[in-house]
Amino acid sequence: MGRWTVRVSRERTVRGCGHGAAPGLLSCPGAMASYSPDCDSYGSHTCPRDYHPVCGTDGETYGNECVLCLANREEHKHVKIVRRGTC
Secondary structure: OEEEEEEOOOOEEEEEEEOOOOOOOOOOOOOEEEEOOOHHHOOOOOOOOOOOOEEEOOOOEEOOHHHHHHHHHHHOOOOOEEEEOOO
16 A cells, blocks of 8 residues: 655645555545644743643644643653644
8 A cells, every 4th residue: 555645735735655556545444634833922932821732643632732842841752733623
């Protein structure tokens, strides 16, 4: 089975799979769109305490975008946002 990645916009990516599937068709189970968090908007050690959850590409729910950025920095990961809200 082949894998493909389509660049939808500058920071948004759609991933999917399929045998001969055309890019852009999301008929594959597990296909998802994700985008990078705006980590430049936040400090490097503290985050606001507001609860605006985001679902990461790792399947974890983060309390807000800043918390995801902090986890990425501390754990040297590159988790992106799948959607606003819980996973």
